[in-house]
Amino acid sequence: MIRGPVMLLVLPALVTVGVIATATFGGDELRRVLSLADYNTRIVVLGTTLLGAAAGLIGTFTYLRKRAMVADALAHATLPGIAAAFLIVGQKEIVPLLVGGAIAGTLGVLCVMGLRRIPRIHEDAAIGIVLSVFFGIGLILKSAATQLSMGDQAGLDRFIYGTTAGLIKQDAWLIGMTAVLILLTVLLLFKEFRLLCFDAAYARSLGRRVRVLDLLMMALVVITTVVGLQAVGLILVIALLIIPAAAARFWTDDLATMTWLSVEFGAASGFVGALISGSYANLPAGAVIVICAGVLFFFSMGFAPERGAVFAWWRRYALRRRIGRQHVLRALAEHEERYGNLATLPLARLQQTRSWRASELRTLIYRCRAADELTIDPSDNIRLTPTGRVRAHRLLRNHRLWELYLIRYADVAPTHVDRDADQIEHVLPASITVELERLLAEKQTAIPASPHPMGDVS
Amino acid sequence: MTWSWQGDGTVILVAMLAGCACALVGSYLVLRRMSLMGDAISHAVLPGLVIAFLITHSRGIGAMLIGAVVVGILTALLTQMVARYGKVEEGAAMGVVFTILFAIGLVLIRRATDHVDLDPSCVLYGNIAHIYADAFHGTPVALKNLAIVFALNLVFVVAFYKELKVSAFDPGLSSTLGINANLMHYALMILVALTAVVSFEAVGSILVIAMLIVPPVTAYLLTDRLGIMLLLSVVFSGLAAVMSHLAVIAFPVWFNTPIQPDTSAMMTVFAGLFLAVAIVVAPRRGLASQAWQHMALRLQIRREDILGILYRFQEHLGDETAAAMPTEELRRIFGHGPLTSYALRSLRRRRLTVKIGGSSLALTEKGLHRAERLIRSHRLWETYVAQHSDLPLDHLHEPAERVEHFIGPRLETALREEVADPQADPHGRSIPSGHPEKND
Numbered sequence: 001m002i003r004g005p006v007m008l009l010v011l012p013a014l015v016t017v018g019v020i021a022t023a024t025f026g027g028d029e030l031r032r033v034l035s036l037a038d039y040n041t042r043i044v045v046l047g048t049t050l051l052g053a054a055a056g057l058i059g060t061f062t063y064l065r066k067r068a069m070v071a072d073a074l075a076h077a078t079l080p081g082i083a084a085a086f087l088i089v090g091q092k093e094i095v096p097l098l099v100g101g102a103i104a105g106t107l108g109v110l111c112v113m114g115l116r117r118i119p120r121i122h123e124d125a126a127i128g129i130v131l132s133v134f135f136g137i138g139l140i141l142k143s144a145a146t147q148l149s150m151g152d153q154a155g156l157d158r159f160i161y162g163t164t165a166g167l168i169k170q171d172a173w174l175i176g177m178t179a180v181l182i183l184l185t186v187l188l189l190f191k192e193f194r195l196l197c198f199d200a201a202y203a204r205s206l207g208r209r210v211r212v213l214d215l216l217m218m219a220l221v222v223i224t225t226v227v228g229l230q231a232v233g234l235i236l237v238i239a240l241l242i243i244p245a246a247a248a249r250f251w252t253d254d255l256a257t258m259t260w261l262s263v264e265f266g267a268a269s270g271f272v273g274a275l276i277s278g279s280y281a282n283l284p285a286g287a288v289i290v291i292c293a294g295v296l297f298f299f300s301m302g303f304a305p306e307r308g309a310v311f312a313w314w315r316r317y318a319l320r321r322r323i324g325r326q327h328v329l330r331a332l333a334e335h336e337e338r339y340g341n342l343a344t345l346p347l348a349r350l351q352q353t354r355s356w357r358a359s360e361l362r363t364l365i366y367r368c369r370a371a372d373e374l375t376i377d378p379s380d381n382i383r384l385t386p387t388g389r390v391r392a393h394r395l396l397r398n399h400r401l402w403e404l405y406l407i408r409y410a411d412v413a414p415t416h417v418d419r420d421a422d423q424i425e426h427v428l429p430a431s432i433t434v435e436l437e438r439l440l441a442e443k444q445t446a447i448p449a450s451p452h453p454m455g456d457v458s
Numbered sequence: 459m460t461w462s463w464q465g466d467g468t469v470i471l472v473a474m475l476a477g478c479a480c481a482l483v484g485s486y487l488v489l490r491r492m493s494l495m496g497d498a499i500s501h502a503v504l505p506g507l508v509i510a511f512l513i514t515h516s517r518g519i520g521a522m523l524i525g526a527v528v529v530g531i532l533t534a535l536l537t538q539m540v541a542r543y544g545k546v547e548e549g550a551a552m553g554v555v556f557t558i559l560f561a562i563g564l565v566l567i568r569r570a571t572d573h574v575d576l577d578p579s580c581v582l583y584g585n586i587a588h589i590y591a592d593a594f595h596g597t598p599v600a601l602k603n604l605a606i607v608f609a610l611n612l613v614f615v616v617a618f619y620k621e622l623k624v625s626a627f628d629p630g631l632s633s634t635l636g637i638n639a640n641l642m643h644y645a646l647m648i649l650v651a652l653t654a655v656v657s658f659e660a661v662g663s664i665l666v667i668a669m670l671i672v673p674p675v676t677a678y679l680l681t682d683r684l685g686i687m688l689l690l691s692v693v694f695s696g697l698a699a700v701m702s703h704l705a706v707i708a709f710p711v712w713f714n715t716p717i718q719p720d721t722s723a724m725m726t727v728f729a730g731l732f733l734a735v736a737i738v739v740a741p742r743r744g745l746a747s748q749a750w751q752h753m754a755l756r757l758q759i760r761r762e763d764i765l766g767i768l769y770r771f772q773e774h775l776g777d778e779t780a781a782a783m784p785t786e787e788l789r790r791i792f793g794h795g796p797l798t799s800y801a802l803r804s805l806r807r808r809r810l811t812v813k814i815g816g817s818s819l820a821l822t823e824k825g826l827h828r829a830e831r832l833i834r835s836h837r838l839w840e841t842y843v844a845q846h847s848d849l850p851l852d853h854l855h856e857p858a859e860r861v862e863h864f865i866g867p868r869l870e871t872a873l874r875e876e877v878a879d880p881q882a883d884p885h886g887r888s889i890p891s892g893h894p895e896k897n898d
Contacts, residue, residue, distance in 0.1 A: 063550060066547055066549070066550075068547070068549055068550035068553050069494055069549040069550065069552065069553050071553075072494070072497065072553060115737075118679075118737055118743070118745075119679075119743045120675075120678050120679055120743060121675055121679075122491050122493075123491075123549070124491050124492065124493040124494045124549065125488055125491075125493045125671055125675050127493070127494060127497075128493040128494055128496065128497055128667060128668075128670070128671035128672075129668075129671055129672055129675060129730070129733065131497065131667065132497075132664055132665075132667040132668030132671065132672065132726050132729075132730075133668060133672065133726050133727065133729070133730035133733075135664045135726070136664055136665070136668060136723045136724070136725070136726025136727050136730070137723075137726075137727055139664065139720060139723035140719040140720065140723045140724060140727065143717075143719055143720050143723070144717045144719065147716060147717050147718065148716070148717065235501060235557055235560050235561075236557060236560070236561060236564075238553060238557055239553070239554075239557030239558065239560075239561065242550055242553040242554055242557070243553075243554050243557070243558070246544075246546055246550055246551075246554055249546075250544065282568050282569055283565060283568065283569070284564050284565060284568050286561070286564070287560075287561035287562070287564035287565045287568075288561075288565065290557055290558060290560075290561035291558065291561050291562060291565065293558075294554070294557075294558035294561070297554060297558075301540065301543065301544040301546075307544075307545065309543040309544065312543075
């Protein structure tokens with residue numbers, strides 16, 4: 001888990017890594033880009049960094065509200081608005097186009113929300129319907145604009161594919177203002193948004209206007225999308241709204257931390273992506289930014305502590321190994337119980353007590369031996385050491401106590417308790433063992449006899 | 459524009475084949491709540507197409523298909539992986555995966571522009587106008603390919619009807635029946651990728667996404683049977699193709715403009731229109747039908763409430779013979795709206811009430827019977843609630859008022875047994891006798 005001042009270091013660290021990586025692999029115009037000497041480069045880098053931050057900020061909340069893919073519908077839904085505004089205004093004035101896009105995007109979000117209320121139309125279908133039908137209408141309007149020769153189509157295509165390199169000062173200002181607007185709203189309504197994301201029903205019971213909050217949240221997404229369109233294009237703005245938030249989620253369970261991380265991830269992707277694409281010819285900035293975010297995502301998914309896949313896998317593996325070792329020890333304890341202490345058990349017979357693969361069992365035995373729990377002689381006869389015996393007896397005792405408990409208090413048939421106890425014995429803490437002893441009135445050290453017939457391994 | 463069978467006929471056929479092929483596999487996507495997989499795959503195949511092109515240096519359909527199928531499967535796999543190992547919600551996982559793949563595709567395209575003539579907008583919009591032109595030089599390749607894909611989808615859907623059905627509705631059951639739901643899932647994904655790629659060139663990815671989702675949802679609103687749903691979704695796709703092309707031809711004439719919209723874009727609009735109509739008129743689930751049911755229920759409740767008032771009035775007067783209540787008084791109680799007027803009229807038409815002295819209303823014998831049943835339900839429920847909960851006396855009326863309309867003969871008998879057949883309700887008013895079975 002990441003918390004505290006460490007968070008402040010994430011962005012500089014990521015940016016440094018990005019810059020070093022760019023510098024290492026070299027680029028055509030590397031030095032000029034890295035020094036940010038060029039005015040245009042400064043504008044582009046500033047614009048994409050702010051966009052990444054803004055999208056990461058609002059994306060956190062849509063992600064947690066499980067509305068991530070609504071951004072997909074919304075981004076596509078802006079097209080008819082932009083095209084219609086283009087047809088009406090008749091020139092590539094940026095503000096009317098953005099207003100048109102925002103109106104159509106809002107309409108799209110409302111349609112998704114309305115369609116979802118209809119029986120048999122689920123969230124996914126509602127999103128798909130809105131995005132395809134709205135986009136279809138947009139294409140018709142767009143082709144109308146082209147056929148009326150009202151100007152080159154590139155003006156509108158710019159919104160679909162985005163032209164990062166063409167960002168001008170005005171665009172950067174717009175993105176900056178959006179980021180500030182979102183920041184202010186989130187600061188003001190942080191508590192409300194938190195409630196909405198984690199327990200909407202509770203928010204409603206507290207008298208919060210859930211629908212108004214939802215709409216407000218979606219309105220912020222609409223604004224981010226619309227100003228992001230011309231920077232990175234339609235599909236990639238969706239990515240910026242989803243990926244940084246999803247990546248941040250791996251590192252923390254705390255909303256404020258996650259929000260902050262998501263902003264940093266978004267900003268770092270924007271910064272480094274624009275830098276890389278500026279250093280090489282022929283690299284579309286929007287796509288590179290998204291790939292940077294993707295790298296962050298997969299890194300987080302793999303290596304975040306606790307939620308990351310690698311550590312989770314390692315923890316599962318360690319647990320399996322521990323359970324396997326305990327099974328070996330218990331099998332030996334049961335053998336000793338039957339044939340007296342110091343009885344040795346041949347490996348072949350041990351293997352028959354469970355569905356062990358030979359290689360798996362051998363590994364387990366070597367691990368036990370390394371922990372000085374058993375000895376194995378050259379002819380594969382196994383015997384518990386004093387240390388191992390203490391542990392094995394404790395395990396066997398836990399197993400039997402649980403079996404007795406199940407029989408006495410849970411009405412489980414004696415023939416069925418072995419398996420249940422088998423699963424629980426590894427995780428019984430000492431406090432529960434004491435409780436079991438009290439309930440079953442068992443002595444502190446004795447191992448109760450097995451309540452069911454023991455299968456003999458021959 | 460004049461109609462030409464060769465040109466327009468081919469365009470319609472191409473649009474129909476693409477739409478129907480999509481609708482067949484899309485039905486299962488909708489049922490499995492994975493509609494957006496179509497969206498994700500149609501965007502994500504971009505890098506597959508570019509890599510296939512870079513390797514083979516040709517735009518041959520074979521290489522494109524292989525590239526698309528590989529990336530299509532990769533999309534499905536990665537989505538599943540991110541959702542499972544990263545515990546990311548399925549929709550968001552899809553969003554993460556397809557946008558990254560799309561971005562990789564864009565980078566590849568740009569890096570390869572020197573020796574590639576591949577335009578991402580071709581994938582997005584398709585080029586159905588080319589089909590029109592090509593049709594005059596023999597059968598267009600797109601038509602042949604689409605026919606093959608449609609046939610493939612049809613054979614798959616028919617041959618694995620049972621397997622697909624079980625794995626779509628109940629993956630758990632399908633495993634116990636020995637049907638590998640996962641295998642079905644990936645087979646479906648392969649077909650979605652194939653269909654998408656073959657349709658791209660002709661009609662564009664937006665139409666693919668629309669046809670994968672919209673006609674199946676329309677059909678799903680109209681029927682409960684899978685077979686009929688498949689059939690309807692294919693019919694709607696076909697119809698959308700025909701009507702959209704006719705509309706495209708008619709457009710310049712009707713609106714007197716030189717603008718001629720694109721058939722495939724128009725087709726998504728028509729599919730959307732069909733859906734809008736279905737949402738309104740669908741039997742049982744449609745908005746109209748639901749509004750009608752709601753209205754009918756409100757009317758019934760209003761009628762019963764009027765009968766109840768008349769009964770209580772009569773009871774209050776202690777008069778067994780018809781005691782009339784002024785209509786104006788009833789209107790004052792129930793409001794002057796059309797619902798009350800209609801309820802009053804329909805009560806008279808059903809001979810449950812009778813007009814006395816021009817402006818007063820009384821129960822007929824039949825009406826009395828009906829009112830007794832209602833009051834019995836009301837008071838039995840009050841008694842039951844009083845016996846089984848700690849509600850104070852003055853809080854019993856409200857719940858009974860709501861529930862009285864929904865107590866049928868069987869529930870009434872059960873209630874009567876439960877409260878040991880009392881003569882009076884908790885307020886001391888008598889519970890009308892009578893045998894519920896005898897009533898209509």
